[in-house]
Amino acid sequence: MKRIGVLTSGGDAPGMNAAIRAVVRKAIFHGVEVYGIEHGYQGLIEGSIKKMELGSVGDIIQRGGTMLYSARCEEFKTEEGQEKGIQQLKKHGIEGLIVIGGDGSFRGAKKLTEKGYPCIGVPGTIDNDIPGTDFTIGFDTALNTVIDAIDKIRDTATSHERTYVIEVMGRDAGDLALWAGLADGAESIIIPEMEDEFDEVIERLKRGHERGKKHSIIIVAEGVTSGVDFSKRVEKATDLETRVTVLGHTQRGGSPSGRDRVLASRLGAYAVDLLMKGKAGCMVGIENNELVDHDILEVLNREHSIDIDMYRLSKELSI
Known part of the structure; x- marks a missing residue:
């Protein structure tokens, strides 16, 4: 394989630039040309493709977002859209692609x-x-962003003796809420993988109030409900004054953490190794700090799961 392409697609994540850098430099080290495809699959269809050099990825490892930009593309879900993308790959002589x-x-x-x-x-x-990897690129940075925000909110919650509901991202997964909640000592963590425990949340708030507790932090994953709606339910059930903070897209930005930079570098380089060995249709990942690869279809057919022991621990420590 003498020429490969690389693109970023979907929501951006801190560390994507580090992964792009690793792909480009690893490939060039082995004498393979690299072409960057801008704006994801939309850019592939439109032919927004440029050759990457060593200098193309200089000074980007510390930057959040993605230098190749990202976009969602409904057209690429169709046979016609895929054929357009293939024609662009043929036109540029690209023999393999890292996504x-x-x-x-x-x-x-x-x-x-x-x-x-x-x-x-x-x-x-x-x-x-x-599934198929213990961590994805960007998770650690986003987690630390959430933790930093909750630390600041807790200062205000303490000063004003209020209950704060904090809505975090995660789509249909509760990892970000669970890890942040455990790291920040949240009184309650609401995630989509567990059944609605609203009554238990209210009981915990009442017990705390009775023993003189002045403030509480409740973390809600966006895949369950909105922070605003959950706050209204809490106020109605307890008569406690609550405030809501929706962290939003601040969680997706910022300079990637050291862990994310290293993870992205390892995964990006490993992806190049696999292409050079003739592998295809697989996803790279990390399990128990070892690089692994899985068939993409097999991974997509698995259900995402959380660490139940961590969830139980969070409840034991928030009594």
């Missing part, structure tokens, strides 16, 4: 592989919702 993104991005990679263009997926999403 950095989440499950939707991987479905596109699988389709291209089935049509004769080998693809490797690199998991990049703050949601940490991709």
Whole structure:
């Protein structure tokens, strides 16, 4: 393989630039040309493709977001859209493609592989919702962003003796809420993987209030409900004054943490290794700090799960 492409797709995540850098430099080290595809699959269809050099990825490892930009592309879900993308790959002589993104991005990679263009997926999403890897690129940075925000909110909650409901991202996964809640000592953590425990939340608030507790932090994953709606339910059930903070897209930005930079570098380089060995239609990941790869379709057919022991621990420590 003498020429490969790389693109980022779906929601951006801190560390994507580090992964792009690793792909480009690893490939060039082995004498393989690299072409960057801007704006994800939309850019592939439109032919927004440029050759990457060593200098193209200089001074980006510390930057959040993605230098190749990202976009969602409904057209690429169709046969016609995929054929347009293939024609662009042929036009530029690209023999293999590395796709950095989440499950939707991987479905596109699988389709291209089935049509004769080998693809490797690199998991990049703050949601940490991709089976087959312990961590996805961007999760650690987003987690630390959430922790920092909750630390600041707790100062205000303490000063004003209020209950704060904090809504965090994660789509349909509760990893970000669970890890942040345990790290910050939240009184309650509401995640989509567990049944509605509203009555237990209210009982915990009442017990705390009776023993003189002046403030509480409740973390709600966006996949369950909105922070505003949950706050209204709490106020109605307890008569306690509550405030809501929706952290929003601040969680997706910022300079990637050291852990995310290293993870992205390892996964990006490993993806190049696999393409050079002739592998295709797989996703790279990390399990027990060891690099692994799995068939994309097999990964997409798995259900995401949380660490139940961590969830139980969070409840034991928030009595």
